[in-house]
Amino acid sequence: MIVIEGLNLCKKYNTQNWSPFKRFFSTSGFRDKKSDFWALHNVNFEVKQGSVFGVIGPNGAGKSTILKILARVTFPDRGQLKVAGRIAPMIELSAGFHTELTGRENIFLNGALMGLTKKQVAAKYDRIVEFSELADFIDMPIVKYSSGMMTRLGFSVAVHTDADILLVDEVLAVGDESFQRKCLNKFLEFRNRRKTVVFVSHDLGLVSNICDEVMLLNKGKVVTSGPPDSAMGSYLQMLGDAAGTTVVKYDDLVVIFNNGKAMVYWKNMEITKRFGLYTSMLISQPGVKNTVFWNDSTRAVWKCITVNDRHIKCVGEFFSFPIVQQWDLEFISPRHIRWSVLMEVKESVFIEKYQANAMISEKYDNWRCGAQNGRFPPDFTTRDYHNWDILCSADQTDMVATSDDQQPDLQFQTDQRNLRACVVNSDFHFRSRVLTFAEMEPREFSPGMYNYFTGAFLINTTQSLDNGN
Amino acid sequence: MLALVRRELIVRYRRSLLGPAWAFIQPLVLTALFVMIYRFLGVKGEKVPHSLLICSALIPWSCFSNSIIAGTYSFISNSHIIKKIYCPREMFPAASVIVSVIDLFIPLLLYFPLAVYYHVPITSMVLYLPLLIVIQIFVSFGLVLLVSSAAVYGRDLVIGIPLIMQFWMLASPVMYQLNAVPARWRTIYIMNPVAGLVDSYRRILVFGTPPDIGMLSRVMLAGVILFLLGYAVFRKLEKNFADVM
Numbered sequence: 001m002i003v004i005e006g007l008n009l010c011k012k013y014n015t016q017n018w019s020p021f022k023r024f025f026s027t028s029g030f031r032d033k034k035s036d037f038w039a040l041h042n043v044n045f046e047v048k049q050g051s052v053f054g055v056i057g058p059n060g061a062g063k064s065t066i067l068k069i070l071a072r073v074t075f076p077d078r079g080q081l082k083v084a085g086r087i088a089p090m091i092e093l094s095a096g097f098h099t100e101l102t103g104r105e106n107i108f109l110n111g112a113l114m115g116l117t118k119k120q121v122a123a124k125y126d127r128i129v130e131f132s133e134l135a136d137f138i139d140m141p142i143v144k145y146s147s148g149m150m151t152r153l154g155f156s157v158a159v160h161t162d163a164d165i166l167l168v169d170e171v172l173a174v175g176d177e178s179f180q181r182k183c184l185n186k187f188l189e190f191r192n193r194r195k196t197v198v199f200v201s202h203d204l205g206l207v208s209n210i211c212d213e214v215m216l217l218n219k220g221k222v223v224t225s226g227p228p229d230s231a232m233g234s235y236l237q238m239l240g241d242a243a244g245t246t247v248v249k250y251d252d253l254v255v256i257f258n259n260g261k262a263m264v265y266w267k268n269m270e271i272t273k274r275f276g277l278y279t280s281m282l283i284s285q286p287g288v289k290n291t292v293f294w295n296d297s298t299r300a301v302w303k304c305i306t307v308n309d310r311h312i313k314c315v316g317e318f319f320s321f322p323i324v325q326q327w328d329l330e331f332i333s334p335r336h337i338r339w340s341v342l343m344e345v346k347e348s349v350f351i352e353k354y355q356a357n358a359m360i361s362e363k364y365d366n367w368r369c370g371a372q373n374g375r376f377p378p379d380f381t382t383r384d385y386h387n388w389d390i391l392c393s394a395d396q397t398d399m400v401a402t403s404d405d406q407q408p409d410l411q412f413q414t415d416q417r418n419l420r421a422c423v424v425n426s427d428f429h430f431r432s433r434v435l436t437f438a439e440m441e442p443r444e445f446s447p448g449m450y451n452y453f454t455g456a457f458l459i460n461t462t463q464s465l466d467n468g469n
Numbered sequence: 470m471l472a473l474v475r476r477e478l479i480v481r482y483r484r485s486l487l488g489p490a491w492a493f494i495q496p497l498v499l500t501a502l503f504v505m506i507y508r509f510l511g512v513k514g515e516k517v518p519h520s521l522l523i524c525s526a527l528i529p530w531s532c533f534s535n536s537i538i539a540g541t542y543s544f545i546s547n548s549h550i551i552k553k554i555y556c557p558r559e560m561f562p563a564a565s566v567i568v569s570v571i572d573l574f575i576p577l578l579l580y581f582p583l584a585v586y587y588h589v590p591i592t593s594m595v596l597y598l599p600l601l602i603v604i605q606i607f608v609s610f611g612l613v614l615l616v617s618s619a620a621v622y623g624r625d626l627v628i629g630i631p632l633i634m635q636f637w638m639l640a641s642p643v644m645y646q647l648n649a650v651p652a653r654w655r656t657i658y659i660m661n662p663v664a665g666l667v668d669s670y671r672r673i674l675v676f677g678t679p680p681d682i683g684m685l686s687r688v689m690l691a692g693v694i695l696f697l698l699g700y701a702v703f704r705k706l707e708k709n710f711a712d713v714m
Contacts, residue, residue, distance in 0.1 A: 013712065068552075068711065071553075071554070071555050072555040073551070073552060073553065073554070073555050073711045074709075074711040074712055075708055089554055089555035089556060091553050091554075092553040095549055095550055095552075095553030095554050096550055096553075096554055098476055101476060105475075105476075109473075109475075109476055112473075113550065113554050113556050114554070114556075115556070
């Protein structure tokens with residue numbers, strides 16, 4: 001069932017309209033047509049009940065304008081919007097808060113602004129406080145809250161208003177990892193209760209994780225609308241020359257390299273999740289003893305060079321360490337990606353251990369690591385940030401994941417003999433499984449070039465391999 | 470809307486030492502000031518003490534004036550809400566009018582012990598009070614709707630309104646009595662709805678006589694017209710609030 005339908009929505013702003021004087025004349029007929037600017041131009045879209053609908057696009061694409069129109073804060077100049085059900089009328093979670101009031105008073109105020117009676121808020125009050133994890137601070141004026149606490153309170157009130165359609169604008173960025181996860185779980189719960197979420201974000205990883213459908217906007221027009229990965233592919237292609245991103249399409253295979261993470265899609269299905277193929281190094285802080293940090297490849301500054309249709313080369317420079325990584329992704333066939341990583345060390349550095357990882361979809365059910373095999377547990381370790389639930393750790397050179405479903409089998413292998421293969425179930429980034437090849441030996445690296453990893457990521461080939469063995 | 474009223478009241482006094490006591494102090498000090506000016510100028514006293522004459526008019530006037538001045542801001546100061554949350558927007562000016570009516574009750578309570586002190590009888594005419602308050606709400610709310618909607622488009626009003634209110638006070642029988650106005654100006658003078666209103670308060674509180682029904686009905690008519698006009702203008706301008714602010 002379609003709950004939101006936008007037909008030819010148009011919204012015009014006049015860039016000259018800021019001055020009351022000019023506005024006065026423009027309403028009396030002297031209209032400067034040149035300064036009109038279309039925030040939305042013939043935008044058509046449909047949102048299905050029970051789905052999470054993502055809206056992405058660069059700044060100025062019209063994302064917020066769409067939300068404003070959905071929330072009825074403003075009206076389209078042309079076009080029609082059909083909505084079935086009650087939309088939460090709020091597009092920014094902490095908008096209704098007054099900083100002098102306490103958390104408790106603000107819950108009631110915000111509830112009232114969203115159309116709830118005092119009784120209704122009181123009935124939900126305990127659940128709101130519990131969800132926000134702010135019980136100890138609830139009688140404190142929120143002027144003393146941190147921005148994360150404010151967002152938590154706002155989100156908690158918003159999700160408890162019982163609206164059929166929830167509008168969410170770029171909120172999850174503020175909360176910490178565990179609260180983000182809680183919000184995402186709430187979205188899944190919404191989906192199960194046949195409620196709809198419209199979600200605007202710049203975080204492409206998040207969008208691809210939780211959205212069922214994504215609309216890509218640019219300059220007020222719909223560029224594409226569809227499953228998350230295809231819309232995201234278009235988005236990254238649109239950004240195009242943005243240095244750290246590139247997209248490779250090879251028959252059924254789509255690989256999106258986005259600043260230190262390579263996301264792999266096969267026939268529009270997610271093979272990898274969130275970070276996709278990425279590297280991480282546990283490095284001691286130079287000059288400070290006993291302090292080690294994980295540095296993911298996503299935290300480097302990347303530049304991509306497309307060598308040809310079947311080969312991309314990306315160079316990433318790390319912020320805080322004198323290390324440069326060079327990735328080569330070669331596409332031998334649509335089923336076979338060769339991945340090699342070279343590391344250039346510019347000043348000597350002590351590396352505790354380093355890894356090449358494949359974060360794969362939670363849709364995979366079984367793993368095999370050398371001769372061992374097993375099933376991924378359906379629940380994810382959520383205890384803390386680094387708590388990986390290690391299912392297998394062995395000196396092996398290849399790992400396989402299979403699904404009971406349609407998800408194609410995948411294989412992650414290396415040419416190197418010195419690495420430890422690990423299969424991990426983790427909630428490190430929202431319900432994912434990780435296959436890792438790790439170098440466990442801590443050692444000092446003097447300046448020079450090193451071979452970090454060479455290996456391959458293969459799709460739907462394990463059947464033939466198994467036969468071959 | 471009640472939540473907004475609560476918000477206003479709580480926020481206003483939360484960080485102050487004296488808290489709600491300020492609601493008494495303001496009219497008390499103003500009355501004392503005017504009485505001192507009268508003494509200083511040597512204006513001859515009448516049967517009824519000046520302090521009561523002034524107090525009875527000053528209470529409704531400052532309520533009216535405060536509601537207009539605060540109400541002018543009602544949309545502008547809530548722009549963060551109007552731009553982000555859809556809600557019936559008339560509740561913002563309505564809340565500011567209600568807050569100032571609540572402020573009216575507190576000094577009214579203060580008036581009665583003062584009247585007892587000066588041996589001025591409190592008559593059954595006091596029962597007119599609710600009617601006067603309702604009329605005053607209509608006049609203020611209509612005007613606030615008009616002014617606050619317009620203020621969104623041109624902030625000049627925010628600066629201009631306090632000034633206008635100063636003149637308006639001089640044009641209303643607050644510091645003097647209605648019969649002090651020369652007869653030839655009287656017809657124009659009572660076009661001012663607040664004049665009729667303030668005079669009625671003074672009649673029922675101090676003199677114990679009923680309000681001038683002819684004058685009061687004109688005030689009532691003005692209130693209804695202002696309300697309808699204000700609401701029409703508000704409906705027209707409201708659509709683009711989020712885009713203009």
